[in-house]
Amino acid sequence: MVARRLSLLDTNFLQLESARQPMHVAGLMIFELPANNKLEFVGELVQCFRGCKVFHNPWNYRLQSASRMQFMPLLQEVHDIDMEYHVRHLALPRPGGERELGQMIARLHSQPLDLRRPMWEVHIIEGLENDRFAIYLKIHHCLVDGVSATKILMRALATEPDALGQLPFWAVSDDSSKGIPRAQLKAERKKSSLPTAADVLAISRTLAYTWFGKSDGEEVTLRSAPRSIINDRIHTQRRFATHAEPLDRIKAIAKGADASLNDIVLALTGTVLREYLENHNALPEEGLTASIPVSLHDPNAKEIKNNIGMIFATTGTHIADDRRRLEVIKASTNKAKARLQALPSGTQSLYSNIMLLPYVGSLITGMAGRAKPAFNVVVSNVPGPKEPRYLFGARLTNLYPVSIPMHGGALNVTCFSHAGILNFGLTACRDSLPQMQQMAVSLGRAVDRYEELYCGKVTPIRSASGTH
Amino acid sequence: MVARRLSLLDTNFLQLESARQPMHVAGLMIFELPANNKLEFVGELVQCFRGCKVFHNPWNYRLQSASRMQFMPLLQEVHDIDMEYHVRHLALPRPGGERELGQMIARLHSQPLDLRRPMWEVHIIEGLENDRFAIYLKIHHCLVDGVSATKILMRALATEPDALGQLPFWAVSDDSSKGIPRAQLKAERKKSSLPTAADVLAISRTLAYTWFGKSDGEEVTLRSAPRSIINDRIHTQRRFATHAEPLDRIKAIAKGADASLNDIVLALTGTVLREYLENHNALPEEGLTASIPVSLHDPNAKEIKNNIGMIFATTGTHIADDRRRLEVIKASTNKAKARLQALPSGTQSLYSNIMLLPYVGSLITGMAGRAKPAFNVVVSNVPGPKEPRYLFGARLTNLYPVSIPMHGGALNVTCFSHAGILNFGLTACRDSLPQMQQMAVSLGRAVDRYEELYCGKVTPIRSASGTH
Numbered sequence: 001m002v003a004r005r006l007s008l009l010d011t012n013f014l015q016l017e018s019a020r021q022p023m024h025v026a027g028l029m030i031f032e033l034p035a036n037n038k039l040e041f042v043g044e045l046v047q048c049f050r051g052c053k054v055f056h057n058p059w060n061y062r063l064q065s066a067s068r069m070q071f072m073p074l075l076q077e078v079h080d081i082d083m084e085y086h087v088r089h090l091a092l093p094r095p096g097g098e099r100e101l102g103q104m105i106a107r108l109h110s111q112p113l114d115l116r117r118p119m120w121e122v123h124i125i126e127g128l129e130n131d132r133f134a135i136y137l138k139i140h141h142c143l144v145d146g147v148s149a150t151k152i153l154m155r156a157l158a159t160e161p162d163a164l165g166q167l168p169f170w171a172v173s174d175d176s177s178k179g180i181p182r183a184q185l186k187a188e189r190k191k192s193s194l195p196t197a198a199d200v201l202a203i204s205r206t207l208a209y210t211w212f213g214k215s216d217g218e219e220v221t222l223r224s225a226p227r228s229i230i231n232d233r234i235h236t237q238r239r240f241a242t243h244a245e246p247l248d249r250i251k252a253i254a255k256g257a258d259a260s261l262n263d264i265v266l267a268l269t270g271t272v273l274r275e276y277l278e279n280h281n282a283l284p285e286e287g288l289t290a291s292i293p294v295s296l297h298d299p300n301a302k303e304i305k306n307n308i309g310m311i312f313a314t315t316g317t318h319i320a321d322d323r324r325r326l327e328v329i330k331a332s333t334n335k336a337k338a339r340l341q342a343l344p345s346g347t348q349s350l351y352s353n354i355m356l357l358p359y360v361g362s363l364i365t366g367m368a369g370r371a372k373p374a375f376n377v378v379v380s381n382v383p384g385p386k387e388p389r390y391l392f393g394a395r396l397t398n399l400y401p402v403s404i405p406m407h408g409g410a411l412n413v414t415c416f417s418h419a420g421i422l423n424f425g426l427t428a429c430r431d432s433l434p435q436m437q438q439m440a441v442s443l444g445r446a447v448d449r450y451e452e453l454y455c456g457k458v459t460p461i462r463s464a465s466g467t468h
Numbered sequence: 469m470v471a472r473r474l475s476l477l478d479t480n481f482l483q484l485e486s487a488r489q490p491m492h493v494a495g496l497m498i499f500e501l502p503a504n505n506k507l508e509f510v511g512e513l514v515q516c517f518r519g520c521k522v523f524h525n526p527w528n529y530r531l532q533s534a535s536r537m538q539f540m541p542l543l544q545e546v547h548d549i550d551m552e553y554h555v556r557h558l559a560l561p562r563p564g565g566e567r568e569l570g571q572m573i574a575r576l577h578s579q580p581l582d583l584r585r586p587m588w589e590v591h592i593i594e595g596l597e598n599d600r601f602a603i604y605l606k607i608h609h610c611l612v613d614g615v616s617a618t619k620i621l622m623r624a625l626a627t628e629p630d631a632l633g634q635l636p637f638w639a640v641s642d643d644s645s646k647g648i649p650r651a652q653l654k655a656e657r658k659k660s661s662l663p664t665a666a667d668v669l670a671i672s673r674t675l676a677y678t679w680f681g682k683s684d685g686e687e688v689t690l691r692s693a694p695r696s697i698i699n700d701r702i703h704t705q706r707r708f709a710t711h712a713e714p715l716d717r718i719k720a721i722a723k724g725a726d727a728s729l730n731d732i733v734l735a736l737t738g739t740v741l742r743e744y745l746e747n748h749n750a751l752p753e754e755g756l757t758a759s760i761p762v763s764l765h766d767p768n769a770k771e772i773k774n775n776i777g778m779i780f781a782t783t784g785t786h787i788a789d790d791r792r793r794l795e796v797i798k799a800s801t802n803k804a805k806a807r808l809q810a811l812p813s814g815t816q817s818l819y820s821n822i823m824l825l826p827y828v829g830s831l832i833t834g835m836a837g838r839a840k841p842a843f844n845v846v847v848s849n850v851p852g853p854k855e856p857r858y859l860f861g862a863r864l865t866n867l868y869p870v871s872i873p874m875h876g877g878a879l880n881v882t883c884f885s886h887a888g889i890l891n892f893g894l895t896a897c898r899d900s901l902p903q904m905q906q907m908a909v910s911l912g913r914a915v916d917r918y919e920e921l922y923c924g925k926v927t928p929i930r931s932a933s934g935t936h
């Protein structure tokens with residue numbers, strides 16, 4: 001019997017699981033049907049997927065005890081997996097547009113995974129208009145984070161349309177640690193062990209500022225976030241909206257504004273939130289703040305490990321002018337990044353983990369959504385591969401992340417870029433955010449306005465955005 | 469603000485609700501698309517249903533507090549119902565056969581209702597093969613029982629294909645108590661008040677026999693049921709299988725065997741269970757027992773109220789011979805009915821309610837599925853209207869009941885007869901009963917064998933049954 005123990009962080013993701021706050025993440029992948037086999041393709045794909053019973057980590061593990069109330073949960077390898085249960089064949093009703101797809105994904109994402117089984121489901125959805133199909137792949141956050149989920153999906157897709165011998169997601173082994181010498185692995189492990197007192201001392205001033213500091217309007221702290229309707233307790237049902245943009249458009253705006261891609265994503269999010277909250281007579285006077293994972297990777301270094309830090313910045317929802325909003329956001333993220341980079345080398349990631357402890361504590365104790373929020377919205381941008389990907393010859397056109405609303409944070413905005421497209425996935429609690437399709441529509445309009453402001457282009461008509 | 473209180477019995481149905489044991493019932497209705505509007509019919513139906521916001525009892529009530537842990541729950545009238553949430557448009561994947569439909573219904577029935585909203589959902593499903601569509605209508609058992617659920621569905625369907633001005637299920641008012649004089653209503657209420665000591669005394673000998681008596685092999689008691697794999701604790705996921713038979717075939721068998729229709733349903737259930745349990749090396753030596761609701765209505769009396777009693781009988785799973793199995797079942801149900809009818813007039817229904825108290829207690833205390841079962845399987849037969857029914861010109865061909873597996877009772881067999889068809893709905897816990905499609909197939913074969921035995925007809929080939 002092979003077993004492995006969940007890490008402390010992953011155990012948190014399991015402990016936070018409840019009917020109201022299920023802790024799974026998902027990817028909604030849209031594919032073009034291959035020209036030569038449109039009618040039978042999806043049925044054959046379902047058969048092929050169901051028939052392949054070779055499993056690698058993490059697909060072949062289930063909890064030894066299905067309870068979330070355990071201190072150090074054990075995962076146990078299973079060999080008999082009910083493929084009809086885990087691989088599901090669905091169809092969209094007519095006309096099979098973004099609206100029908102969004103509604104289906106919202107319903108699927110509302111349903112918790114069965115913790116008694118391997119914690120993943122693959123839904124293969126036919127009937128999308130314009131000769132497309134979708135795969136909604138759902139997996140528990142205690143098994144993967146955003147970056148590793150992306151890896152899991154991407155490693156199973158081919159880079160060539162005529163690739164042969166493709167395997168389902170679960171039959172591709174995780175070889176990311178292959179080829180690394182044992183000594184290096186050991187050194188890595190040493191580096192990532194528990195923090196020393198010296199480490200904590202080194203970052204304590206920044207910690208104190210983040211926890212207790214007063215915001216200067218631009219640089220924000222965990223005390224800056226105003227109360228808002230998106231920071232209540234959440235309930236079981238979800239909404240989901242999508243929007244896709246050519247990456248070149250967003251990059252051109254970023255260049256014109258001398259901002260980062262993440263700044264533009266943040267400005268778009270702030271613009272959309274401002275419009276939405278104004279429409280619902282619920283716009284706070286202070287700017288909503290965002291929690292943003294950022295890469296701390298030094299482009300000149302040759303590190304192999306991930307180096308992710310967390311910063312907080314304003315979304316500029318208190319500013320009516322589009323240009324001024326982006327400028328304040330730029331200043332806000334620049335100050336936050338500077339403060340993070342001023343930390344002793346190697347402690348940034350540690351700082352981010354410790355800094356989030358009060359927030360994790362509020363989730364575990366049930367205070368989240370009742371007290372003043374630590375931040376208002378999570379805005380995340382996960383980069384994917386630049387070149388196109390294929391599944392048995394079907395081209396992946398979009399991959400929308402479907403993420404986790406939590407108590408005190410009813411909205412999650414996650415982007416994924418791939419093959420020249422930036423895909424926005426907006427996941428929300430259905431009760432907290434009614435009429436969320438407005439956000440997807442307003443996202444498209446915001447891109448148009450920023451393009452006009454910074455690139456001088458005028459886009460007269462937009463195609464409809466994906467709505468839940 | 470209009471509010472009403474749940475009755476004690478209905479409160480039980482709410483208190484038993486859990487993720488593993490959701491307490492909703494459903495009807496799966498299959499319709500033929502009208503010849504003149506096949507392509508647009510389902511989309512138009514969804515629009516029409518979503519647009520009709522006139523609600524009658526019980527569609528417009530939600531729990532004042534969504535907790536199941538309350539002693540006397542209040543229902544509260546609501547006026548703003550999220551129709552996109554409650555009325556859902558779905559589609560079956562190709563080929564849209566019984567297999568795909570059964571899988572979809574199994575998944576839908578596994579999902580609990582959101583107790584924070586009015587406790588019903590209507591799923592309109594397109595893409596069934598042979599120009600058909602389906603409606604899966606789900607409602608909490610604390611709002612309706614089997615008989616009233618049938619009424620709710622039937623009163624909203626027309627008796628003529630060209631009926632005009634049809635309304636959705638929720639917009640048809642409950643006029644079942646209309647036209648009854650107040651005095652009579654008052655008298656009825658008096659009759660159905662709490663039992664007197666004299667009533668309990670009158671039925672106490674029969675109660676003692678049912679609770680503590682030793683079975684004679686034919687007449688069974690709450691001590692007769694053997695342990696079996698279908699009487700474990702259940703889990704969250706469901707399986708669903710269907711089978712339909714011309715009512716005339718079953719009636720001919722009943723006539724040939726000098727048995728009741730219910731006896732034939734019971735014999736078919738026993739035959740199917742015997743085959744299934746033998747295949748899984750899990751056939752108990754003693755016969756499995758069934759709990760069966762029976763009508764106590766005297767055909768000569770002019771009562772208007774329902775008069776339902778509960779009997780227990782063997783399903784004959786311990787008997788290999790088909791004819792002998794039916795004979796023992798006949799003897800078993802006849803003895804049970806005789807004992808029920810020997811009770812003082814008017815106390816049969818009371819007896820049935822009191823008699824079930826230990827079983828309800830085992831469910832509430834969590835003993836059900838751990839101790840020896842009180843009975844092995846629920847077998848219910850709800851009669852519907854004889855004439856065909858229509859929805860905007862679409863003919864109802866089948867109505868399969870989808871019922872409630874419980875801890876200690878992982879299988880429910882409920883039949884519904886309508887317009888010459890007897891529809892079997894077999895609802896089960898997915899974990900307890902693998903490969904349940906075997907039951908649907910074996911049900912058809914059992915009808916063939918009994919027809920051959922009692923009517924002398926030989927049916928060489930059968931059409932496939934509906935499987936989960």
